[in-house]
Amino acid sequence: MKKVKVEEAVGMILCHDITRIVPGESKGPAFRKGHIIRQEDVPKLLDLGKAHIYVWENQEGMLHENDAALRLAKAAAGSGLNLSEPKEGKVNLTAAADGLLKVDVNSLELINGIDQLIIATLHTNRMVKAGQQVAGCRVVPLVIAEEKIVEAERICSSIQGIISVKTLHKVRAGLVTTGSEVYYGRIKDAFGPVIKSKLEQFGSSLHKQVFVPDDVEKIAQAVRELKAEGVDLVLTTGGMSVDPDDLTPTGIKSAGAEIIAYGAPVLPGSMFMLAYLDGMPILGLPGCVMYAKTTIFDLVLPRVLCGEKLSRQDLVKLGHGGLCLNCEVCTFPHCHFGKEGK
Template structure:
């Protein structure tokens, strides 16, 4: 238990928490640390800090200090690629990425953990790209002393998440093959604007474009080109053109001819309602609609990192993007530090 005592009565007792001292322009930090045994020599210093009474620790059976609780729940929350180091401060610990990659948060498990009460975890948005050493979450015990049973319950709740409440998945460097389809571009009636955009987006995530093939609206030629790119080592295909409802737009049908399966066409995101994703074997194929020319960020920017983390994208994943899937077309784009996709 924690007791309030006069400072004179605290001599020989361990402090229940840090006591902060602020000297403007010189120092801000703990003048006395949790657990420190006070002596009579400390009394004048405490008075200068305005302290007449202190909290001292006299734990009872079944109680845990906030710092010990923080360590226990941090261990339970961290999955692969996430960790913590150092000592807690006032019951709080920072959780950091142990590698570059894609942060995955088991949102349901996090919610269930936070519902236990007296313990908390605040995390960055799931599917955020992070660098090694970036803070991905912070957790703390809220009371100074907390029931050990409550901590055990929270730990058990966190560990119900099969792969960890917080994980960082490695993101591979793509070898992308690009198919730019459409009679108007192939026959030179309009100038292509997509190649430069795609090259830039692939390079942003340290990938490379191994080849770009321009094609007319012909099922056989598009299917043949897709399979050729895969045979040449492309582990990701990106297509442009042929994503609308126009009868001359053949890209989706041609990809099915090439063996594409699990195709999801249409999304709950703007820009990007006519986005497509499918798989030829293990190779993901993403179709970017015309909005990719005019909008700096589209659904492609939300899905592409997840594809590179080898996540299999389903209709359910695409549907879930509707909440937060409206880009506000800000005059100065701040993506990903904005609400889009969150």
């Protein structure tokens, strides 16, 4: 930066905040660093006792904070995001539409490991609303070495951005409800309305609910028939524990599905099953989904609806943050639940 007379500074970029004090009333910035000096600013600066100010001096290989922050944000941003105009070395990223926030945490940490670069985000795999801020990109100094931005751009280029918002697909789901007590009408089914409501929250629908007794072949047949009808997703309720007469997991396997995991490190929701039948996901839902406000279903369903094919390791990661505290007033997703580590 260089020192210049105020009268000669028009069009130049201020390198520091200039404070204005009104005795007994206020103290605050009259001009902030990064401000481009205008002709009408000259008398105001002189009134503040500033005959000289420090302005940014263009140097080869150095970037102004706003230019650097914008490049950083553009590199980090994948699909489904809007970028704000840079201000004071900061650019905000907001969701262009409702969807699931995805953050490549490893790449995020690599960028934040570069001195003087900052990207702060919400947790990955969180549902966000259109217009909601999901990240902020900032450059700490007024000017920064361009090579640092180039390194950040290199990290982001391999995956076309490290932050994105994925739109959820609108699917037709089939529901297989097992249990002889429900099938024969001894008790009323309570799962169906809950499942229907959850699906509709994400813009999807319940195509059909099928009731079957505790019979392995009938469970398998129901799964196969729903798939033949063209549903995109099959959910099963009832019979998911380890009791001898709980046969739903066996029925799912007998339908020809590949079992990815039976059991997940999430409470509530540990007796959860994930399987795929010729690419179609099957979610075996534990009993807690019927009565608990937030469960593993709320963590997994959005990811399935945006087209992710989940692995066993994806479920394993849910253990860190997978303990719901059953708060009297549920604030999910504004809590730790489901905020897994790397």
